[in-house]
Amino acid sequence: MNKKNTDKPIFFVDRALGKNLVKILRNAGANAEAHIDHFAPNSPDVEWLPEVSCRGWI
Numbered sequence: 001m002n003k004k005n006t007d008k009p010i011f012f013v014d015r016a017l018g019k020n021l022v023k024i025l026r027n028a029g030a031n032a033e034a035h036i037d038h039f040a041p042n043s044p045d046v047e048w049l050p051e052v053s054c055r056g057w058i
Contacts, residue, residue: 012057014048015041033057 008031013022015035025032035041039048 010055010057012052012055 008029010031010033011025012033013019013025013035019034019036022032022034035048039051
């Protein structure tokens, strides 16, 4: 896994886009987090959207 650069924004990739986009973003030097790494696959939007916002992820 790429080392995170805290000067760059963190892109959050929801479950509909999958982990391949996370890999692409990370390979391009971006910070990216996958839904599956932080939330249950069937978690409702009202559960994870506020948390993503609180973390400042894009």
